[in-house]
Amino acid sequence: MSVPPPVLRPPAPRRPTVAGPPGGGVPGVGTRGGPRLRPRTDFGTAALVAAIVAVLAQMPLLTNRSFYLWDDSAAEFLPVWHRIGANLLAGHWNPLVPDMWNGGNFAAEALFGIWNPVVLLDAVFTAGSGNLLLAAIVIKTQFLVLLAVGVYAVCREYRANRAAAAVVAIALPFSGFTLYFDAASWIAGLMGFAWTTHFWWSARRHLRGRLNPVVPIGFGLMIVTTGNPYGLLGMVVVAAALGAEAVLARDRRGLLRLGSVTAVAASVCALVFLPLVLSASVTTRSPGSGIKNTGFLVPGVGDLLNLSAPAYLPHAVSWHLSFWTVPATYLAWFVAPLVPWLDWRRLVHDSRARIGVALVVIVYTAATVGPSQIWLFRWPLRLIEYVYLGLSIAIAVALSAAPRLDQARRRAAATGVIIAVGGYLSWSAQPARALTVVAATALVGVLSWVMVRRLRAGQPLSGLLIMGTVLVLGFQALAFPANRNVTDWHPQHNVTSMREHFDGVYQGNTLMIGDPMSEAQRLGQRPVWHSLPGGSLLQVAGVVSLNNYTGISYRTYMRHLCMSYYGGTCQGLYSRLWRPDSDSSTQLADLLRLRTVVLQSTQHVQDLLDPPLLPDQPRAAPLALPAGWTTRLVDDHTLVLSREQPLPWPDGRVSYSAPGVRVKADQVGADGVGETVRYTGEGGELRIAALLWPGWRATVDGRPVALQGTDVGIIKVLLPPAKAGGSVLRLDFRPPGYRVGEGLALLGFLGALVTVLLWYRSQRSSLTVPAAGTSGRRSSTGS
Known part of the structure; x- marks a missing residue:
């Protein structure tokens, strides 16, 4: 396995080389030139990067074993993937699971990746593993590694050396938002982001005529079929940026190649996203949401400037708090301290070949500090990692050049000022966490002091930069073990244990009445969520629950049952169940074919039990126990009502x-x-x-x-x-728009065949002409 070469070492004396293209340096995008990569060496370095990231991904588990089974991952993604995997193992692929009610329209949700082969394999693994926590760790590690390898490849594509590319590739997966939001919770975002990096390098290399179109098409299809709209947006922005590079290089053939692979990858968009759009009429996620700004998860420009402060917790509107509990805008400890020492002229040199990187950074920076919602895209903080991807490429390219060692004292002073300002701003944002801020600033200060000494001594930095990333990650795991801005569902993760716990208790269609979040705040999270798991977790236990987590919320269903997006309900729903429904003479409980009703409220349990559970406390107006139902007390705040007689037509709905x-x-x-x-x-x-x-x-x-x-x-x-x-x-x-999506996907498949055939034809032509010319030269020499 190859070890990365040093970063930022003073230039060695140059040997005479064959003259490059006019202007020296880097060949333009439209030429047959470009970085001379060594496949074997690059493969060894990429493998080393992957191994390091796989190991580092386990560090957050040392202080929080549920780090990767958090928020949406616990309440929605892992339970749904478990259900999808179980269906696949049973021989069924279902875009809709009716008995999951508002959470069962996988086609309309889009982000469950039911068209993506990698996601489906992960779903099968989730169902077969028998442990949601294990599945979460493996899947999250898998995509952090994929992200790191993609970052390494795209940096190499822009002529960063192996060491510099490895340094930023190891750092970016553990930046604040990517680690604490995407990896911990919003796994679909991590998937889309990881595949985007691979589309970037492969599409650019194909644009230059150096890679089979099958590769960028494959990565583009991975982005689209993941179902995350931010990944699709990333593919579009990257393709536009690469198109700008081709236009500036006057490379018409390259532009045509780029357009063909992008169009083929985008051909499945209708198949993936059209059900979401065409289902909007019954959901709360309307495509016509327009543009608005509530300030929700909108970072400021100043927040982005603190990208090297490991303890900076900015104030911003979020779910539960007025500030972020994790360093969401952190990128890497070394980025800002290194700025005075980097030779930025390398980035300016042959800027036409790197204009795409600048465009990605500019577009995404503008969007990150923009309105909180534009159409279906909301919460601009989600876009910060794409800004940091472009910055990482720029840093890797700059790191590949020799450092600027003139006026070393002034540069060292500038580094010190940068660190001190970052520390002060971190303290001023959260004065109560002064010790944490001092420790973080001291850690970055010591690492930067060693870095400056090595720079001035002409020693390589790659090992130090990577080791500093490890130390800062360990510090953050201790100081910020969990993202408290989102929900900790305290999920049970052993599938067998969950099934044993609920077996024989919750039978048939089960409706839970009560809000687990409000009850958890009063009674404690673990005891509440042990009996009444939030989100879609009951699906893992084999319970046919009407309460599920959903991102699209079936409007009339949610309003009629006064249900939240995570499945919590109002307490008044109990009495409504036993009355004729608003448009029927039949009870709502019968219309929903309920066999089990779960009450989670100490007050409700108190009012229904006779004798009362707490005889010394006053009882409200007694709740009527419906005829034909029996009760069973699970604990002092959970009461289960079960239907005595079986429902008619037990095999149907x-x-x-x-x-x-x-x-x-x-x-x-x-x-x-x-x-x-x-x-x-x-x-x-x-x-x-x-x-x-x-x-x-x-x-x-x-x-x-x-x-x-x-x-x-x-x-x-x-x-x-x-x-x-x-x-x-x-x-x-059948998902709405399926025929249209199927037809466009078929056209895309035909387009892919044409693209590949034209590629092979052009390759044969380019090989045949030089061969003939070589033969002619040999003949004349021989004569």
Whole structure:
């Protein structure tokens, strides 16, 4: 395995070399020149970078073992991937899981990556591992490593040397936002970001005619099918930046090559994102959200300037606090202290070849400090890592040149001032954390002092810069073990233990009444979330829960059940269950085919139990226990109501039929999605206990019939009179826009074939002409 060469070593005497292109230095983008990379050496260094990052990714676990099973990862991603993986292992690939209700439309959510082969393999691993925490650690480490290797490759593509590329590639995955938000919580963002780095280097190399188009097309497809819109935005911005490089280099063929691979990768956008857009009519995530600014997760320009202060916690609007509890704008300890010593002329030299990097930094910096929402894109802090990606490339290129050692004292003083200002701003932002700030500033100060000494002595820096990254990461793991701005769900992670805990207690359709967050604040998080897991965690335990985490929220369902996006409900829902629904004479509990109702509220438990649990405390107006239901006390704040008699049609979802409809059989398909209902009679209304997502289709005896939504959002069918021998209603689901997406994806596939064929044709042509010329020269020499 190859060790990276030194960084920032004084230049050795130059040997005579063959003259390069006019202007010296780096060949233009449109030429056949470019960096002379050594594949074997680069592979060895990239492997070393990957190994180091894989090990460092475990450091946050030393102070918080649930670091990677946090917030959305715990409440949504891992439970959903577990369900997807279980379905795949059973032989089913489902874009919709009806029994997950508001959280089961995987196609419309998009970000679960149901079209992405890597995500599907990770989902199978999640289901097969039997442990959500283990799966989270492995998957997060996997993508941190992919990110590091991608950063290394794109830095090398811009002619950074191996050591400099390795230094920033190891640092960027552990920058503040990427580590504490994307890796810990928003894994879809990390996936999109990691694949974007690989698209960047591969698309640029293909643009220069040095890489098969299959590679950038493959990475582009990975970005799009991940389903994260920020990754797609990254691909578009990178492609535009590379296009600018090609235009300035007057490389028409390169521009055509870039456009073809980008278009092919983008051809699956409709397949991935069209269900989200076409489902907006029933969700709370409307595409027409426009532009607005609430200041939510919007960093300031000053926050970005503190990118080398490991303890800087800026004030900004967030969920639970008025400041960030983690250094979200941190990049790397060495970036700002090194600025006075770098020879920035290398970046300016042949700037046309690097204009793309500047454009990415400028565009994303403007967006990061811009409005809090533009269309579907919200919370600009998510974009800061793309700014830092461009800066990392620039730093790696600058690090590859010899340092500026003239006026060394002034440069050292400038480094000291930079560190001191960063320390002061960190303290002024959070005066209560003075000791943490002093320790962080001292650590950076000592590392920078050693760095300056090595610079002036002409010694390499790569080892020091990487070791400093390790030390700062360890410090941050101790000082900031968790992101308190988002939710810690305290999830159970052992699947077998979860199933044993809930087996026989929560049966059939289960609705939990209460808000786990508010109860957790009062009673303690672990005991509450042990009995009433938040988000979609009950899916892992095999419970058919109506409470799930969702990013798109089926509007009427959520309002009717006064349910939050993470599944919490208001306490008033209990009494509403036992009354006729607003548009039906049937109880809401029956329309939803509930078999289990879970009450999590000490007050509600007190009011329902007889004798009371706490006899010395006054009771509110007693709550009525519905007829046909029994109670079971799980603990002093959790009461389970179970239906005594089985529901009709146990193999299906029919929850109501009009007097003129006699259901003979109701059967859900083997995949758990489609449904077949056999009936007789004069026809009338039939209700199905499943949400009417766009994409449901119904036929009666092969003829299409219209579907309607009820006040709660479930499916209502107006059945025509049955035939003499009975009629058959069939329900099936196909994501809206699927045919359009399928057609565009097919065109993209054909475009990919054409692109690859043209590539091989051009390669054969370029090899044939030099060969003929060589043969001619040899002939004349021989004569």
